[in-house]
Every structure is written in C-alpha cells, then in structure tokens.
Amino acid sequence: MPSHSAAERQALADALAGAGPGAPTLCAGWTTTDLAVHLVLREGRPHVRLAGSIGPAKNWAARQEQETAARPYEDLVTTVRNGPPRRSPMALPGADSLANLLEHFVHCEDVRRAAPDWEPRALPGDRQAAIWKNVTSPFGKLMVRKAAMPVSVQVPGGEPVALKAKGEGTTVTLVGEPGEIAMYLFGRKEHARVEFVGDPQAVARFRETPMRT
Numbered sequence: 001m002p003s004h005s006a007a008e009r010q011a012l013a014d015a016l017a018g019a020g021p022g023a024p025t026l027c028a029g030w031t032t033t034d035l036a037v038h039l040v041l042r043e044g045r046p047h048v049r050l051a052g053s054i055g056p057a058k059n060w061a062a063r064q065e066q067e068t069a070a071r072p073y074e075d076l077v078t079t080v081r082n083g084p085p086r087r088s089p090m091a092l093p094g095a096d097s098l099a100n101l102l103e104h105f106v107h108c109e110d111v112r113r114a115a116p117d118w119e120p121r122a123l124p125g126d127r128q129a130a131i132w133k134n135v136t137s138p139f140g141k142l143m144v145r146k147a148a149m150p151v152s153v154q155v156p157g158g159e160p161v162a163l164k165a166k167g168e169g170t171t172v173t174l175v176g177e178p179g180e181i182a183m184y185l186f187g188r189k190e191h192a193r194v195e196f197v198g199d200p201q202a203v204a205r206f207r208e209t210p211m212r213t
Helices: 004-019 032-044 046-051 055-069 071-081 095-112 125-135 138-143 178-185 198-207
Strands: 152-155 162-166 173-176 195-197
Touching: 004 032, 004 071, 004 095, 004 125, 004 178, 032 055, 032 071, 032 125, 095 178, 125 138, 125 178, 138 162, 173 198, 195 198
Parallel strands: 152 173
Antiparallel strands: 152 162, 173 195
16 A cells, blocks of 8 residues: 555555646645656756855756746656655665655645635545644644644544644634644644634634744
8 A cells, every 4th residue: 555645655656647737836926837846856856956045056046946937747746756866865664654744745736726616635544644743743733833822632522632732822723624723833824724722812813823834
C-alpha cells in the first residue's frame, strides 16, 4: 500500500494535470506552472531554493527557476508524480512521509479550490488520522505561535487538543476535519471549512492572526 504522502502526491499530480498550465492556485501569485516548478526544485534541486535567499546567488537561482519553468508542463507534472530523484534528501527512508504529507495535501487543494464549485475530497479515515497527527504535532503548534490567546483544535465529536496553552484571555478552538484544519493553519483561511468556538471577540482576533509566517 502506498504511504499517505505518496497517495497525496498522486492526487496532487492529477490535480495539476487536470487544471493545465497557467491555471490559478491559492498560492498568492502562483499559477499551476509556478507551483509545479516549486515542487520539482524543492525535491530535485533544494540548493536552488536555498540560493534564492542568499544575496549574491539570487540571480543564479532565478535563472535556474526560469530554465525549469521552460520545460514542458507535462514533463514537470510527471516529475512531481514520480517523486524525488535518488540523490535527493527527500528520497531518504521516511523523509517523504515526514516532510510531504501536508505539503502534497495542501498544494493539491491549492489547485482544486482555486476552481469554482469545489468540494472537499472524501479522504480515507486513516489519511485524515495521519493529517491529524501532523496538525497536533510541534509543527502545528509552530503555526499558531503568533496567536495572542490559547488555541485548541478539535475534530467534530472529538476532544480539543491544545496547540497553544498560554496567552491572553480564553481559548479559541478551531473545529473541523483534520484536512480542513490543516488548510487553515497553512493560511488558506477563506478556503477552509472550519468553525470557531470561543468568545466572539477572541475568535475575531484569532481570525486576524497570520498563520505560518
């Protein structure tokens, strides 16, 4: 059986293929082509992404991105679908599941939910459970670190799990399916089907809190 991250990789590749090149995504300023380039470089040439943050190397990194973007779109999607090359750190045992489940899920939804009349996918229960494990990990706690108040997350019918225990005022609880909570924590606030429980003023402040920055 493929891992959950591998299954989401295929769903992401399908979404990219179905949308076609140059289609909008939820990633600000990125089309499907830009997203495919990001994914290809992230796994195959991570040093290019690193160079893009270093002053003297920015122009070189930009040229590498341009050259990658010039490849046929279908080739980029196939590269995403096939996974990282053997030399990539992402090809190390366990790296894909650790680093890519939320990456693939969120970017798949970035493509799907940029189109009109989208609906959430019906994910298998064990995949939702795997996403929930990621959401409630230290990674999830990092995503809400800028919130002024305590923050919890909760699946419908479940018990709240604290992501941020300390803060001003009462706790705000984010309620939804694990994938929807992941979308919210990744900053896709307007495209995440979640509900909020807590003092209305605290909820309003929380909804203004930047996520993942």
